[in-house]
Amino acid sequence: MNNYSCSKFTPYKMLIYLFTIQLLIAFVARSIAPLGLIIGENLQLTMSQIGMFPAALFLGQSLVSMPAGVLTDKLGSRKMILLIVLALSGSFLVMSFSTSFTFLLLFMTIAGFAYGSSHPTTNRGIMYWFDVKGRGTAMGIKQMGVTAGSALAAFLLLPLAKSFGWQISFLTAAIILLVIGLILYMLYKEPQQVPDEKGNLKKPNGYDFRDLIALLKHKGLMLITFSAMLLSGTQMILNTFIIIFAYERLGISIILAGVLLGISESGGSVGRVVWGVISDRLFKGERIIVLLIISILVAIVSVVVVMLPSGISFYIVAIIVFVFGFGTSGFNGIWMNATTEMVDRAKSGAATGVSITFGSWGVIFFPPIFGLILDLTDSYTIAWLFVTMLMLCSITSLLIVLKIHVKTIKTS
Numbered sequence: 001m002n003n004y005s006c007s008k009f010t011p012y013k014m015l016i017y018l019f020t021i022q023l024l025i026a027f028v029a030r031s032i033a034p035l036g037l038i039i040g041e042n043l044q045l046t047m048s049q050i051g052m053f054p055a056a057l058f059l060g061q062s063l064v065s066m067p068a069g070v071l072t073d074k075l076g077s078r079k080m081i082l083l084i085v086l087a088l089s090g091s092f093l094v095m096s097f098s099t100s101f102t103f104l105l106l107f108m109t110i111a112g113f114a115y116g117s118s119h120p121t122t123n124r125g126i127m128y129w130f131d132v133k134g135r136g137t138a139m140g141i142k143q144m145g146v147t148a149g150s151a152l153a154a155f156l157l158l159p160l161a162k163s164f165g166w167q168i169s170f171l172t173a174a175i176i177l178l179v180i181g182l183i184l185y186m187l188y189k190e191p192q193q194v195p196d197e198k199g200n201l202k203k204p205n206g207y208d209f210r211d212l213i214a215l216l217k218h219k220g221l222m223l224i225t226f227s228a229m230l231l232s233g234t235q236m237i238l239n240t241f242i243i244i245f246a247y248e249r250l251g252i253s254i255i256l257a258g259v260l261l262g263i264s265e266s267g268g269s270v271g272r273v274v275w276g277v278i279s280d281r282l283f284k285g286e287r288i289i290v291l292l293i294i295s296i297l298v299a300i301v302s303v304v305v306v307m308l309p310s311g312i313s314f315y316i317v318a319i320i321v322f323v324f325g326f327g328t329s330g331f332n333g334i335w336m337n338a339t340t341e342m343v344d345r346a347k348s349g350a351a352t353g354v355s356i357t358f359g360s361w362g363v364i365f366f367p368p369i370f371g372l373i374l375d376l377t378d379s380y381t382i383a384w385l386f387v388t389m390l391m392l393c394s395i396t397s398l399l400i401v402l403k404i405h406v407k408t409i410k411t412s
Contacts, residue, residue, distance in 0.1 A: 011129040015138055017188045018122045019145045021081055024180055026149025028092055028173045029057060029115040033239035034154040034261050035166045042166065043101055051371035054236045055364045056105045060112020062360035068117035069353020072124050076190045080121040085181030088114035092174035096167045120352040123336050128191050136337050140276025143333035147268030150239065154262040215354045221342050223401045225355040227291060228335045230394040233362030234298060234387050235328045237370045238264055242321060249380050250317060251310050263318050264325030271330015279334055287338035291331060292398040298327040299391035306384045
């Protein structure tokens with residue numbers, strides 16, 4: 001075993017690297033949400049077209065997640081980090097020189113290939129560096145990088161785009177990712193030997209594509225994935241339209257509306273850690289119950305948002321948006337834990353890939369549908385109640401998983 005495996009501090013050092021690379025990837029890829037309104041005004045786009053940008057990103061994610069999961073299990077996280085940094089920064093560098101809507105959608109999809117690969121890549125690192133007792137918290141901290149990166153994009157890139165244009169924001173984000181990402185690639189190490197769930201030392205290994213069939217037939221995994229699809233779609237609806245909703249419906253200035261997105265993602269960052277700690281300590285690793293609680297919370301908050309009047313205090317909206325983000329942006333770490341812990345650890349990358357592949361369809365379909373509802377009805381009430389309906393479906397799916405889990409315990 002090398003020094004990295006011997007040092008008790010090494011897992012936490014690797015967690016810092018995984019968190020940072022996850023933050024940078026989200027800072028670049030998810031900058032499309034806070035910059036959507038400015039891009040839309042610049043290119044004269046409709047609401048549904050603005051919703052197509054995150055849809056394109058997550059279309060790329062859905063197409064690549066399964067093969068990326070298998071590739072991650074074979075190559076390891078370190079090599080994948082290098083590929084992701086080069087692909088994502090390259091895509092945004094190219095987009096920074098374009099003003100074509102179709103061209104942007106194409107390269108946003110390519111960027112989605114890199115973004116989608118980041119989840120099995122970093123999840124695998126958590127699975128191998130941490131045992132089951134600390135994995136929920138570690139995964140939550142790592143996944144906090146997604147919301148923190150998105151919040152950072154709202155706080156930094158939106159004002160930059162307002163002053164100098166969205167192309168400069170894209171260019172700046174891409175260069176930051178390329179430089180710091182290469183440094184993190186050189187710093188991150190793979191464990192040479194890791195303890196399995198029985199405490200025996202073994203070398204990490206992968207498997208082949210044939211095992212994907214078994215994962216696709218796993219009822220619990222697919223039901224959790226369906227719930228994640230609904231929660232992911234709601235998360236991206238919030239990220240894409242909260243600025244537009246606050247600006248157009250509530251009468252909040254564009255800069256403060258951008259701050260709301262940052263607040264939402266900050267809530268998600270807190271949520272990813274808090275939900276992880278809750279699932280580890282309060283529910284003893286029962287991730288499904290925590291996902292159910294999150295779905296109920298998001299359903300309630302979406303109804304509250306419907307009732308917000310124009311001219312309401314920014315601070316009240318900020319609190320509501322924080323709670324909204326705490327739920328809908330905070331669920332991701334619990335989702336990742338739920339999927340990876342349902343299968344053998346050697347298959348954790350591909351299990352993540354399978355779940356993200358189908359979970360991404362919520363982000364592909366639901367933001368454009370939300371935008372289409374606005375275009376057709378000019379009613380945010382109907383649009384936000386659509387979100388409530390999605391959460392009711394998520395709650396139903398998770399209750400079925402719990403029922404299956406109880407039957408499995410009784411027969412075992």
